[in-house]
Amino acid sequence: MVLTQLSYDMAHLIGAGVLMAGFQLLYQRRLFAVLNTFAFQALALAAAAAWQAHIQNAPHLYVTAGIALVFKAMIVPFALHWLVERLGIHKTVETAMSIGWTMIAGVALVALSILLVLPVTANAAALTRESLAMAMSVVLLGLLMMITRHNAVTQVVGFMALENGLILAAVSAKGMPLVVEISVAFSVLVAMTLFGIFFFRIRERFETLDLNDLETYRGDRQ
Amino acid sequence: MIERLALLPGLENPLLWILGVPLGSAGFLAILRDWRVATWVNVGASAVTFTASLALFELRPEPTRLLFIDDFNIYLVVLTAFVGMTTAIFSAAYIARETSANRLSDMHLRFYHSMYQAFLFTMLLALTANNTGVMWVSVEAATLTTVLMVSLYRTREAIEAAWKYFILCSVGIGLALFGTILVYLAAQPVMGDGPDAMAWTLMVKRAHDFQPDLLNLAFVFVLVGYGTKVGLAPLHSWLPDAHAEGPTPISAVLSGLLLNVALYALLRFKMVIAANGRALTPGPLLVMMGLSSLFLAAFMLYRRGDIKRLFAYSSIEHMGVITFAFGMGGPLANFAGLLHMTMHSLTKSAIFFAVGIISQNAGTKRIADIRGLTATNPVLGWGFVLGVLAIAGLPPLGVFMSEFLVVSSTFARQPLLAIPLALGLLLAFGALISRLQMMAFGPPPPTVLGHGNASTMSSIMALTPLWVHMLLVLVAGLYLPKELVSWFQAVAKLLG
Numbered sequence: 001m002v003l004t005q006l007s008y009d010m011a012h013l014i015g016a017g018v019l020m021a022g023f024q025l026l027y028q029r030r031l032f033a034v035l036n037t038f039a040f041q042a043l044a045l046a047a048a049a050a051w052q053a054h055i056q057n058a059p060h061l062y063v064t065a066g067i068a069l070v071f072k073a074m075i076v077p078f079a080l081h082w083l084v085e086r087l088g089i090h091k092t093v094e095t096a097m098s099i100g101w102t103m104i105a106g107v108a109l110v111a112l113s114i115l116l117v118l119p120v121t122a123n124a125a126a127l128t129r130e131s132l133a134m135a136m137s138v139v140l141l142g143l144l145m146m147i148t149r150h151n152a153v154t155q156v157v158g159f160m161a162l163e164n165g166l167i168l169a170a171v172s173a174k175g176m177p178l179v180v181e182i183s184v185a186f187s188v189l190v191a192m193t194l195f196g197i198f199f200f201r202i203r204e205r206f207e208t209l210d211l212n213d214l215e216t217y218r219g220d221r222q
Numbered sequence: 223m224i225e226r227l228a229l230l231p232g233l234e235n236p237l238l239w240i241l242g243v244p245l246g247s248a249g250f251l252a253i254l255r256d257w258r259v260a261t262w263v264n265v266g267a268s269a270v271t272f273t274a275s276l277a278l279f280e281l282r283p284e285p286t287r288l289l290f291i292d293d294f295n296i297y298l299v300v301l302t303a304f305v306g307m308t309t310a311i312f313s314a315a316y317i318a319r320e321t322s323a324n325r326l327s328d329m330h331l332r333f334y335h336s337m338y339q340a341f342l343f344t345m346l347l348a349l350t351a352n353n354t355g356v357m358w359v360s361v362e363a364a365t366l367t368t369v370l371m372v373s374l375y376r377t378r379e380a381i382e383a384a385w386k387y388f389i390l391c392s393v394g395i396g397l398a399l400f401g402t403i404l405v406y407l408a409a410q411p412v413m414g415d416g417p418d419a420m421a422w423t424l425m426v427k428r429a430h431d432f433q434p435d436l437l438n439l440a441f442v443f444v445l446v447g448y449g450t451k452v453g454l455a456p457l458h459s460w461l462p463d464a465h466a467e468g469p470t471p472i473s474a475v476l477s478g479l480l481l482n483v484a485l486y487a488l489l490r491f492k493m494v495i496a497a498n499g500r501a502l503t504p505g506p507l508l509v510m511m512g513l514s515s516l517f518l519a520a521f522m523l524y525r526r527g528d529i530k531r532l533f534a535y536s537s538i539e540h541m542g543v544i545t546f547a548f549g550m551g552g553p554l555a556n557f558a559g560l561l562h563m564t565m566h567s568l569t570k571s572a573i574f575f576a577v578g579i580i581s582q583n584a585g586t587k588r589i590a591d592i593r594g595l596t597a598t599n600p601v602l603g604w605g606f607v608l609g610v611l612a613i614a615g616l617p618p619l620g621v622f623m624s625e626f627l628v629v630s631s632t633f634a635r636q637p638l639l640a641i642p643l644a645l646g647l648l649l650a651f652g653a654l655i656s657r658l659q660m661m662a663f664g665p666p667p668p669t670v671l672g673h674g675n676a677s678t679m680s681s682i683m684a685l686t687p688l689w690v691h692m693l694l695v696l697v698a699g700l701y702l703p704k705e706l707v708s709w710f711q712a713v714a715k716l717l718g
Contacts, residue, residue: 120435121407128407139400143393155389162396169403175415176406177355 007055011172014051015134017044018168019110022141025161026106027099031084031091031153035077038157042072045164048131052171061171068167076160080153094150102148109140131172138165235283237291237350239274240299243267244343252336257321257328260335261314267339268303268310271346275303285423290352292423293713298349298486301564305478305571306342308687312575313338313471315684319582320469325375334374334469341367341475345483354402354420357487358395361451364480365391372468383463390460391451398447398487404440405494408432422490429497437494437501444491445507451484453538454545455515465534466587470578473530477537478571482563485541489548489717496718508549509639515542516646523653528587529580532657533573536613539650540566546643547628548717550635556714558627565620565695569612572691576606579684584667589657594666605688607662612695614654615647620698 021041028034046069053061084091095102113136121129142162146155170176247267254260278299282291291299317334320326326334341364348360365388373384409419412431418424446457453461465473492508495501519539526532544566547559579602580595581587596603612619617626625647633640 116439120433120439122433132404132407136400139396146389146393152385159389159392159396162393166396166399166403169400173403173407174410175419176403177353177417177420 007051010051011048011055012130012134014044014048015131015168015172018048018164019134019137019141022138022161022165023103023106025145025157026102026141026148029093029099031093031151032081034093034154034157035080035084038161039073039077041161041164042068042076045168046073048168049171056174058175064167064171068164072160072164080157084153090151093154095148096150097148102144105144106141109144110137113137113140128172128174132169135165135169135172138162138168141165234281236274236277236281237283237289240271240278240303240346241289241343241350243271243274244339244346248336248339248343251339252332254332254335255328257317257331257335260331261317264335264338265307265310265314268307268342271342272300272303272307275300285352287417287421288352288356289350290423291350292716293709294489294716295349295486297560297564297709297713298482299346301567302342302345302349302479302483305475305567306345308690309471309474309478309571309575310338312474312578312684312687313469315680316469316471316578316582318680319579319684323582330374334371337367337371338471341371345479348483349486352421352423353417354405354422357490358399358402361398361448361484361487362395364483365395365451368464368468368472368476368480371472372464374469374472375467377467379463380467383460383467387460387464390457394447394450394457396447397443397450401440401443401445401447401491404436404443405491408436408440422494425494426497429494430499432494432498432501434498434501437498441491441495441502441504444488445504445511448484448488448491449511452481452488452541452545453515454511454541455518455538458515458518458538461538462531462534465537466528466530470530470574470581473534474571474574474578477534477574478567481537481541482567485544485548485563492548493717505549505551508545510549512542512544512546512549513639513642513646515539516546516643516650517542520646520649520653523650523657526657527589529577529589529592529661530574530587532589532654533570533577533613536650536654537566537570539646540570540613543625543628543643543647547631550628550632550639551718552631552635553711553714554631554634555628556717557710558624558631560710560713561698562621562624562628565624565698566613568691568695569609569619569621572688572695573606573609573613575684575688575691576602576609579681580606580661589661591667592661594664595662598666601685602688603662605685605692607658608692608696609688610654610658610662612692614651614658616651618696618699620695623699623702 018041021037021044024037025034025041028037046065049061049065049068053059053065097105114133117133117136118129121132139162142158142160142165145158145161149155149158244267247263251260251263254263278291278296282296283289285291317326317331321331344360344364344367348357348364351357351360369384369388369391372387373380405425406419409425409428409432411433412428413419413424450457450460465476468476492504495504515538519535519542522535523532523539526535540562544559544562547555547562580592583599584592586592595606608619612621615622615625617623629640629644629647632643
């Protein structure tokens with residue numbers, strides 16, 4: 001398929017959708033809203049992967065899209081929802097940094113990734129360049145979310161948002177072999193079961209998922 | 223039957239055995255019920271893997287798209303398989319003593335043995351992978367298996383350590399993947415789409431045409447990502463917790479092997495950068511991170527109260543020295559770095575073997591409660607003393623030799639950098655020796671808690687790997703075979 005202006009624009013539009021969801025994750029105050037926003041981001045990622053599969057003529061990317069759609073946009077949010085209900089976790093999000101400052105930091109990170117990525121990818125296809133800048137922004141926003149949130153569930157969501165950014169980068173890199181996408185998805189699957197086990201164990205031991213409470217034992221205080 | 227099996231294609235390839243045996247036994251151990259049998263299967267499988275890795279010297283397989291063996295990774299594969307085997311032997315004794323104290327259930331043990339082999343498999347795959355993507359996947363899988371093993375005891379501390387390890391290393395590994403994608407993007411215009419642009423053997427040949435800016439950006443991500451797993455300061459905070467709270471055999475393989483594997487990944491990317499020639503020089507970055515790890519760990523060593531944490535910080539220190547050496551580059555410093563990697567692996571895993579038995583005997587990990595080791599159990603006590611003297615860098619042991627080479631090669635080229643390096647090493651030396659004096663000498667505590675009545679069989683099995691490692695380190699300090707030297711020199715050239 002010939003790359004038309006439309007295919008670029010669509011790819012950027014969908015990529016921007018993923019990025020926007022990354023921003024939305026930063027200012028949610030309720031846990032369920034975080035999960036819904038994450039589901040939306042995964043949905044946008046699935047669309048991005050499917051669109052890349054279409055314009056790059058790379059059918060294997062549909063598999064990535066399918067995994068993002070079924071696993072990340074449906075199963076993971078549902079499972080986390082269920083866990084939050086079942087374990088009776090606090091439904092508000094505790095922040096380490098005020099939301100206003102978090103947003104400003106987020107904007108700075110997006111600017112940083114554009115400034116870093118665009119000049120160094122002058123030789124790469126235009127399609128890849130801008131998607132990569134957006135993917136890097138999503139990765140950094142995920143990182144920011146992990147740093148500024150205390151609750152274990154929001155940290156996990158931050159980590160998965162980071163992974164969404166990585167997959168966005170991988171699908172935008174033209175002709176990147178399949179092994180990577182599937183493995184990323186697979187490791188997320190493994191990671192998820194792991195998280196599940198962890199949640200139960202953490203619950204058994206401490207009655208809370210707040211990482212702040214986990215930090216009482218730090219280093220080797222005697 | 224056996225002749226027929228030998229005719230099957232691929233079976234003469236040692237790589238198939240090296241990867242197939244751990245993977246197969248991981249599956250088998252998961253369904254094996256009796257833990258006594260499982261410990262022996264674990265030892266047997268590791269021994270077969272080690273034998274197969276020795277066969278690599280005789281018949282080196284041709285590189286394929288997926289796997290390859292060259293001068294650099296062959297030595298790490300053999301080292302990994304060797305320490306994997308000795309740790310399996312130690313683990314058999316350790317587990318027998320833990321179960322007699324009822325600290326682990328049968329289910330946990332099944333899980334532990336299966337994960338041990340899975341962990342060996344992922345490390346060996348990461349070392350032999352000829353594809354940046356496959357290597358990344360295996361490092362990620364190695365992280366997952368070790369997280370599960372660190373949390374094995376299910377205590378509050380163990381779960382916290384595993385959680386911290388998991389979150390920090392997952393983020394690190396995520397950033398490393400981003401770096402990997404960027405390297406692919408740099409390679410793709412030159413090498414075309416598909417797996418060729420991710421193969422180490424092909425990338426190094428044509429790296430000269432890659433776009434340097436993109437490689438620079440990629441290297442920063444790779445350095446931060448894999449650097450987290452190496453435990454370089456300031457990304458080290460998971461390391462002491464994970465080492466302290468897991469079962470001791472796991473601390474031994476974490477320190478001795480996994481850190482090396484992560485460093486190997488970093489060095490492979492450095493080779494691509496070096497082959498490019500126009501990208502940034504990674505040297506100063508590595509030197510800086512190496513020195514900061516060395517200093518941080520050297521100061522932290524003074525304030526440790528927990529014996530396993532003490533040696534975990536010592537691992538950070540030594541990874542710092544190794545990273546420093548590779549950062550300096552050049553034939554001599556690279557040679558020293560490779561030698562130090564080997565010596566540190568052998569010595570540190572030996573120390574953890576000793577620490578495992580010591581803390582089981584004393585029933586505590588607090589340094590203040592451990593006294594008079596050379597008096598209560600001379601074979602163990604003196605083995606421990608030898609190990610700590612070696613890791614502190616006392617002549618004539620192997621670690622001294624490699625540290626001396628690092629310092630002298632630095633002094634020859636950048637005398638100013640040699641001063642902080644030597645200072646850091648001296649600081650760490652002082653800390654370790656003062657702790658050693660407290661633990662090894664003096665009157666033993668009046669009552670010996672824990673299991674002083676361990677069977678002689680398990681004592682022999684626990685102590686043999688310790689002394690085998692220490693003998694190797696001693697021999698390496700006194701005399702390095704010519705073949706080994708010329709081979710290390712070849713690898714050092716490869717590293718640029």
